[in-house]
Amino acid sequence: MIRFEPVDPDFATRIRDSFARQGAMGHLGARMTRVEPGEVELELAYRPELTQQHGFFHGGVTGAIADTAGGYAAFTLIPADATMLTVEYKINLIAPADGEKLIATGRVLKPGRTLTICEMEVAAVKGGASTVCARGMQTLIRLEGRPDRPAG
Amino acid sequence: MIRFEPVDPDFATRIRDSFARQGAMGHLGARMTRVEPGEVELELAYRPELTQQHGFFHGGVTGAIADTAGGYAAFTLIPADATMLTVEYKINLIAPADGEKLIATGRVLKPGRTLTICEMEVAAVKGGASTVCARGMQTLIRLEGRPDRPAG
Amino acid sequence: MIRFEPVDPDFATRIRDSFARQGAMGHLGARMTRVEPGEVELELAYRPELTQQHGFFHGGVTGAIADTAGGYAAFTLIPADATMLTVEYKINLIAPADGEKLIATGRVLKPGRTLTICEMEVAAVKGGASTVCARGMQTLIRLEGRPDRPAG
Amino acid sequence: MIRFEPVDPDFATRIRDSFARQGAMGHLGARMTRVEPGEVELELAYRPELTQQHGFFHGGVTGAIADTAGGYAAFTLIPADATMLTVEYKINLIAPADGEKLIATGRVLKPGRTLTICEMEVAAVKGGASTVCARGMQTLIRLEGRPDRPAG
Numbered sequence: 001m002i003r004f005e006p007v008d009p010d011f012a013t014r015i016r017d018s019f020a021r022q023g024a025m026g027h028l029g030a031r032m033t034r035v036e037p038g039e040v041e042l043e044l045a046y047r048p049e050l051t052q053q054h055g056f057f058h059g060g061v062t063g064a065i066a067d068t069a070g071g072y073a074a075f076t077l078i079p080a081d082a083t084m085l086t087v088e089y090k091i092n093l094i095a096p097a098d099g100e101k102l103i104a105t106g107r108v109l110k111p112g113r114t115l116t117i118c119e120m121e122v123a124a125v126k127g128g129a130s131t132v133c134a135r136g137m138q139t140l141i142r143l144e145g146r147p148d149r150p151a152g
Numbered sequence: 153m154i155r156f157e158p159v160d161p162d163f164a165t166r167i168r169d170s171f172a173r174q175g176a177m178g179h180l181g182a183r184m185t186r187v188e189p190g191e192v193e194l195e196l197a198y199r200p201e202l203t204q205q206h207g208f209f210h211g212g213v214t215g216a217i218a219d220t221a222g223g224y225a226a227f228t229l230i231p232a233d234a235t236m237l238t239v240e241y242k243i244n245l246i247a248p249a250d251g252e253k254l255i256a257t258g259r260v261l262k263p264g265r266t267l268t269i270c271e272m273e274v275a276a277v278k279g280g281a282s283t284v285c286a287r288g289m290q291t292l293i294r295l296e297g298r299p300d301r302p303a304g
Numbered sequence: 305m306i307r308f309e310p311v312d313p314d315f316a317t318r319i320r321d322s323f324a325r326q327g328a329m330g331h332l333g334a335r336m337t338r339v340e341p342g343e344v345e346l347e348l349a350y351r352p353e354l355t356q357q358h359g360f361f362h363g364g365v366t367g368a369i370a371d372t373a374g375g376y377a378a379f380t381l382i383p384a385d386a387t388m389l390t391v392e393y394k395i396n397l398i399a400p401a402d403g404e405k406l407i408a409t410g411r412v413l414k415p416g417r418t419l420t421i422c423e424m425e426v427a428a429v430k431g432g433a434s435t436v437c438a439r440g441m442q443t444l445i446r447l448e449g450r451p452d453r454p455a456g
Numbered sequence: 457m458i459r460f461e462p463v464d465p466d467f468a469t470r471i472r473d474s475f476a477r478q479g480a481m482g483h484l485g486a487r488m489t490r491v492e493p494g495e496v497e498l499e500l501a502y503r504p505e506l507t508q509q510h511g512f513f514h515g516g517v518t519g520a521i522a523d524t525a526g527g528y529a530a531f532t533l534i535p536a537d538a539t540m541l542t543v544e545y546k547i548n549l550i551a552p553a554d555g556e557k558l559i560a561t562g563r564v565l566k567p568g569r570t571l572t573i574c575e576m577e578v579a580a581v582k583g584g585a586s587t588v589c590a591r592g593m594q595t596l597i598r599l600e601g602r603p604d605r606p607a608g
Contacts, residue, residue, distance in 0.1 A: 024210035027179070027201035049179035053300060058176035059223075059238045060216025067212040086211045087419060088443055090242035090394060090546050092573050092595060094566040109591055110550040114418070115391060115445065117548050117591065135565055135573065137593055139392055139443060139548060141419065148205060239571060240595055242394050242546060244421050244443060246414040261439055262398040266570070267543060267597065269396050269439065287413055287421065289441055291396060291544055291595060293571065328514035331483070331505035353483035357604060362480035363542045364523040368516025375515075390515045394546035452509060 004038035004108060008080040015040070015072050018148045022068070030065050030104075032072070038108040040072040045101045057097035062104075062122050062134050066091055069106030070118035070138040075148075077111045083148040084116070084140045091120070091136035099124035102133070109137075116140045156190035156260060160232040167192070167224050170300045174220070182217050182256075184224070190260040192224040197253045209249035214256075214274050214286050218243055221258030222270035222290040227300075229263045235300040236268070236292045243272070243288035251276035254285070261289075268292045308342035308412060312384040319344070319376050322452045326372070334369050334408075336376070342412040344376040349405045361401035366408075366426050366438050370395055373410030374422035374442040379452075381415045387452040388420070388444045395424070395440035403428035403435070410442070420444045460494035460564060464536040471496070471528050474604045478524070486521050488528070494564040496528040501557045513553035518560075518578050518590050522547055525562030526574035526594040531604075533567045539604040540572070540596050547576070547592035555580035558589070565593075572596045 008014065012035040019025060019032050025042075028050060034041035042065050044050065044057075052058040067089050075084045103123045110117040122134035160166065164187045171177060171184050177194075180202060186193035194217050196202070196209075204210040219241050227236045255275045262269040274286035312318065316339045323329060323336050329346075332354060338345035346369050348354070348361075356362040371393050379388045407427045414421040426438035464470065468491045475481060475488050481498075484506060490497035498521050500506065500513075508514040523545050531540045559579045566573040578590035 018205045021205040022210060023200045023203040024213050048175045051175040053170045053173040054235075058174060058216065058220075059241075060212075060219040061176050063215045063219060063241070064210065064212025067215060068210075071211075083206075086245050088242065088244040088392070089211075089215065090240065090593065092240040092566075092593060093238050094568075094573050110548075110588070112550075117550050119591070132566070135575070135593065137546065137548060137591065240544070242441065244414075244441060246416075246421050262396075262436070264398075269398050271439070284414070287423070287441065289394065289396060289439065322509045325509040326514060327504045327507040328517050352479045355479040357474045357477040358539075362478060362520065362524075363527075363545075364516075364520025365480050367519045367523060367545065368514065371516040371519060372514075387510075390549050392546065392548040393515075393519065394544065396544040397542050 004077055004111065006037045006076055011076045014080060015075050019072060025068060028061060035076065037076050038073055040069050040076065040106050042069045042104045043101055046099065057102055059093045062093065062097050062102065063091045065102060065104040066120040066122050066134060066136045067138065069104040070120045071140060073106035073108050073118050074116040074140045077108060078142055081145055081147045083143050083146050085143060087139040087141050089136055089138040091134050093134050095131055095133040097124050097133040099126035101125050114142060116142065156229055156263065158189045158228055163228045166232060167227050171224060177220060180213060187228065189228050190225055192221050192228065192258050194221045194256045195253055198251065209254055211245045214245065214249050214254065215243045217254060217256040218272040218274050218286060218288045219290065221256040222272045223292060225258035225260050225270050226268040226292045229260060230294055233297055233299045235295050235298050237295065239291040239293050241288055241290040243286050245286050247283055247285040249276050249285040251278035253277050266294060308381055308415065310341045310380055315380045318384060319379050323376060329372060332365060339380065341380050342377055344373050344380065344410050346373045346408045347405055350403065361406055363397045366397065366401050366406065367395045369406060369408040370424040370426050370438060370440045371442065373408040374424045375444060377410035377412050377422050378420040378444045381412060382446055385449055385451045387447050387450050389447060391443040391445050393440055393442040395438050397438050399435055399437040401428050401437040403430035405429050418446060460533055460567065462493045462532055467532045470536060471531050475528060481524060484517060491532065493532050494529055496525050496532065496562050498525045498560045499557055502555065513558055515549045518549065518553050518558065519547045521558060521560040522576040522578050522590060522592045523594065525560040526576045527596060529562035529564050529574050530572040530596045533564060534598055537601055537603045539599050539602050541599065543595040543597050545592055545594040547590050549590050551587055551589040553580050553589040555582035557581050570598060
């Protein structure tokens with residue numbers, strides 16, 4: 001396990017603030033449950049508003065929280081005056097996303113001055129048992145001198 | 153341009169019915185605006201509930217409608233007693249998803265008895281101008297003898 | 305079809321020179337058969353040295369020429385004092401790569417100052433008939449002030 | 457770490473035999489250095505015949521051995537009368553592949569009756585130090601009743 005050293009000591013505050021401004025995460029009902037250097041975890045409780053046609057979590061919703069968990073994992077390692085954008089992500093849906101909640105974990109595989117690579121895992125928790133339902137990879141780009149929250 | 157021949161003449165009805173049962177698409181506000189053999193189009197009007205922290209459409213939302221458009225494009229070509237699941241999708245976010253609405257188009261590249269491959273394009277429409285903001289690819293698997301809507 | 309305008313009028317010469325310095329492409333036996341703004345085509349004749357265990361072209365070889373075709377497609381649009389590196393590529397092997405030769409085409413989907421996105425298609429030609437055997441996407445990064453061929 | 461149980465006790469022999477029939481791996485010079493249930497390792501010594509234009513290992517070559525390592529990792533877990541084909545793979549080239557050799561490791565993330573998902577890592581070894589230069593994911597499909605080596 002690689003240990004990452006954040007350059008902004010207040011990274012967790014900055015990230016929770018940014019996450020709170022994501023209308024889409026609020027609308028889905030995702031909560032940020034863990035923020036560590038290079039790793040972020042989100043939880044999403046089951047609701048019929050999050051399903052595909054067979055009643056499981058929608059694959060696009062699973063992908064959305066995976067993308068977000070990976071993006072903020074990368075975000076933990078950048079300076080305070082920078083922001084991160086997703087370049088691309090790829091997700092394999094490896095089991096039905098069937099459960100009371102999803103837990104999405106994003107981890108930095110390789111931080112970089114310009115590009116950062118993350119991996120993501122999403123688990124479905126049902127009756128106390130956790131099953132990995134998705135695995136993914138993501139490429140992000142750092143924008144310098146562009147604080148995530150504009151002054152105002 | 154490849155012309156595909158649907159095996160189920162009622163494919164459009166079956167697909168619109170399946171889409172209507174996707175709680176997640178209803179919650180996001182996506183509408184199915186076109187259903188043709190091998191091609192499906194969705195539209196998603198802008199709302200603050202769909203944004204990332206800078207006010208654009210969230211990349212995870214863009215990915216979710218791309219996944220859905222591709223999935224239903226594949227769905228147009230299968231028998232009435234089968235269903236389709238996404239195996240994996242990959243999406244490149246190539247421009248800010250900035251506009252009054254997104255239009256996601258899914259197209260079958262290669263239909264198959266077991267696996268089908270699709271490509272997806274998402275455009276952001278702003279003041280009448282359309283800009284491609286995402287491109288993707290997707291692999292789906294057909295489940296035979298498993299109608300999308302269970303009898304009941 | 306997008307028309308791209310190259311910034312370096314001598315792009316084709318620069319690209320053929322770079323390709324000729326790729327030991328791996330020479331070892332596989334790939335030839336560069338077309339170089340246009342935003343589009344490059346490679347051909348690879350069948351040899352037992354290029355096969356997987358069932359005698360078809362190896363998927364890794366198919367991926368390698370797709371990566372190269374996409375990379376040089378991106379290369380056609382950059383200044384003479386820059387170079388291009390592949391960030392990531394994804395390839396779907398959609399039919400057996402069975403034929404006398406493969407033709408790999410790389411096309412720029414979205415050129416950018418930093419990142420460029422390409423799509424790739426590989427066709428297997430057998431007895432005069434061409435079958436698409438792979439489709440892919442690729443992300444590349446431009447390195448400025450780093451000519452592809454070092455002075456010397 | 458998941459422990460996998462092979463269904464064919466002779467899986468290692470079967471895999472080494474299949475690998476030996478891959479003309480492409482012989483032509484590149486790859487060796488199979490480890491075969492365990494759900495995990496396979498390949499090594500590839502540096503040669504000018506494997507390079508891109510700057511003298512590093514070619515990204516397509518890196519991808520080819522990653523694809524092969526992942527494919528055979530999946531192969532360790534299937535019955536003797538089945539074979540495995542790559543459906544798709546995605547690889548991020550995260551550092552220059554600069555070294556005396558590459559070590560590619562493929563690991564099964566999720567084995568399945570039809571589809572298996574693997575992850576791949578490629579490290580470049582230079583002067584005794586190992587640097588991860590690529591990470592990837594792969595989807596494979598199992599073909600039943602189709603032994604990898606035809607009788608005859």
